[in-house]
Amino acid sequence: MSPDARSVTAKAPGKINVFLRVGALQDDGYHDLATAYQAVSLCEEVRASRADDFSVAFEGPIDTSGLEVDESNIAIKAARLLARTTDYRGGVRLDITKRVPIAGGMGGGSADAAATLVACDALWGTGLSREDLHGLAAQLGADVPFALMGGTAIGTGRGDELSPALAKGSFDWVLVLADHGLSTPVVFRELDRHRERNAAELAPGVGTAPVVDANVLQALRAGDAHLLAETMHNDLQAPALHLAPNLSTILELGERNGALAGIVSGSGPTIAFLTADRNSAISLQIALSAARLDVVRVTAPAHGARTLHD
Ligand code: C5P
Numbered sequence: 001m002s003p004d005a006r007s008v009t010a011k012a013p014g015k016i017n018v019f020l021r022v023g024a025l026q027d028d029g030y031h032d033l034a035t036a037y038q039a040v041s042l043c044e045e046v047r048a049s050r051a052d053d054f055s056v057a058f059e060g061p062i063d064t065s066g067l068e069v070d071e072s073n074i075a076i077k078a079a080r081l082l083a084r085t086t087d088y089r090g091g092v093r094l095d096i097t098k099r100v101p102i103a104g105g106m107g108g109g110s111a112d113a114a115a116t117l118v119a120c121d122a123l124w125g126t127g128l129s130r131e132d133l134h135g136l137a138a139q140l141g142a143d144v145p146f147a148l149m150g151g152t153a154i155g156t157g158r159g160d161e162l163s164p165a166l167a168k169g170s171f172d173w174v175l176v177l178a179d180h181g182l183s184t185p186v187v188f189r190e191l192d193r194h195r196e197r198n199a200a201e202l203a204p205g206v207g208t209a210p211v212v213d214a215n216v217l218q219a220l221r222a223g224d225a226h227l228l229a230e231t232m233h234n235d236l237q238a239p240a241l242h243l244a245p246n247l248s249t250i251l252e253l254g255e256r257n258g259a260l261a262g263i264v265s266g267s268g269p270t271i272a273f274l275t276a277d278r279n280s281a282i283s284l285q286i287a288l289s290a291a292r293l294d295v296v297r298v299t300a301p302a303h304g305a306r307t308l309h310d
Contacts, residue, residue, distance in 0.1 A: 007049035010119035012111040012147045012305035013039035014100035016173065016265050016272045018220075018228060021210035022235040025192060030142065030158045034210035036165060036220065037143075039150040040173060040298040044111040045097040045308075046075065048119035053091040054079055060098040062177075067102065074140060078113040079120050081136055086126040094119075103181025105240075105266030107143040114147035114305040122307050143266075150304025152220055154212055168223030170299045171274060172281040174259065176250050177294040178269035182240060187267035190239035229260035229274050240268035247271060250293065257287040 015037050023032035056075050058064035067073070071080075079092050094116060100108030117133050120126075128136075130148075137144035142158040152167035219228035241247050241264070250271050251262045258280050259273035275281040281297050288295045 005123060007047055008119045008123040009045060009047045009308045010115040010122070010305055011043045011045045011308060012115035012118070013150055013302040014042045014044070014106040014108055014111055015039050015143065015146055016106065016263075016300065017234060018232050018263070018274075019212050019216045020234045020236060020266070021212070022188070022191060023208070023210040031188060032157065032210065033155070033159055034212045035155045035159055036152070036212050036216050037146045037155055037159075037162075038152050038167070038171070038220075038300040039146070039302040039304060040106070040175075040300045041302045042099050042106070042175070042296060042298050043302070044100055044108060044115055046112060046115035046119050047095040048079070048116065048123045049093045049095070050123065051091045051093040054094075055091075056094040056096060058096050058098050060096075062098055062101060064098050064102070067098075074109045075112040075116045078116040078136075078140055078144075081139060082117055082120050082124075082126065082128075085132075085136060086124065086128065088124050088126065090124075092120055092123065101177045101181075101270055103183065104177060104270040105182065105184075105236075105264065105268045106175075106270050107147055107266065110141050110143035111147040111305070113137065113140045113144045117148065118305040118307060146304075148305045150302060152301045154217075165217060165220055167220040167301055170301070171223075171225055171228070172276075172278050173298050173300060174254070174273040174275060174281050174284045174288065175265070175296045175298060176254070176271040176273070176288060177296065178244070178247075179294070180244070180269065182243060182268045184267040187236050187239050187243065190243055191236060194239060194242070225260055225274055225276055232261055232263045232274065234263050234266075236267050237264040240264045244269050253291060253293075254284060254288060258284050 019036040138160040215231040254273040
């Protein structure tokens with residue numbers, strides 16, 4: 001990167017949690033969890049340009065009119081955190097092309113933060129290591145370290161303690177985007193309420209440290225979409241369906257039209273359908289589009305946050 005570059009562009013991927021087990025609520029308000037993340041080919045793109053102040057603007061195929069562009073925006077928080085950490089005195093203008101749904105359970109805001117860290121790091125020539133950036137990412141949100149890392153990984157703790165997982169080949173997914181968002185804390189709270197209400201009937205395992213099922217790791221390692229479809233699981237799915245009951249109809253529709261399995265992505269409301277191969281994904285995309293749903297076909301895994309060379 002030339003030291004006097006006027007701007008640097010970076011991209012970072014959205015994600016699907018192919019497995020998500022939620023454990024106990026901790027004192028810090030976060031839940032202990034165990035998840036298998038896969039980064040998808042739907043990406044956010046951030047252009048960071050030299051400026052005296054900090055600002056952000058959005059463009060792209062999805063409606064971004066409801067997004068805050070003040071200090072509460074996670075991309076501004078990311079840029080300010082990096083500047084503070086490295087004693088950088090200037091600001092930055094961030095232009096973000098948004099493709100990952102907002103409040104969709106796919107880590108779109110986290111991808112904005114990760115791409116911002118990488119773009120500003122290159123623009124300002126801070127020389128931070130990848131580990132340093134990971135530490136900053138974890139301060140910004142539970143999913144931000146994974147948007148930085150990409151690929152396929154197991155997340156524990158809040159979801160930010162990552163270890164890469166082996167994954168063979170590429171998986172074909174069809175995503176159904178919702179016309180509304182779901183708030184992540186609200187979905188977690190709904191799960192807690194459900195657990196409180198049903199404490200007597202719940203299996204004794206609930207409350208112990210969550211782990212990712214060994215069959216999920218085996219399916220990823222073997223590139224076996226059929227096995228992955230059988231073992232996918234998300235503890236946040238039931239509360240998300242409770243809050244947005246129309247999602248059940250979409251899950252049924254996808255499974256009737258050739259999906260191997262469907263799952264709510266993260267805290268939803270995006271639904272991710274796993275298909276056997278590219279042709280099945282195309283057929284499913286056509287069938288769901290015909291039902292007037294907003295559908296995107298993606299492959300996974302995808303690269304983590306990185307700069308683009310113009
Ligand atoms: O870190 P992030 O901003 O993505 O988290 C949003 C909210 O989701 C948290 O404030 C918390 O309510 C919930 N959350 C949680 N346990 C996690 C991750 C997120 O309860 N492991």
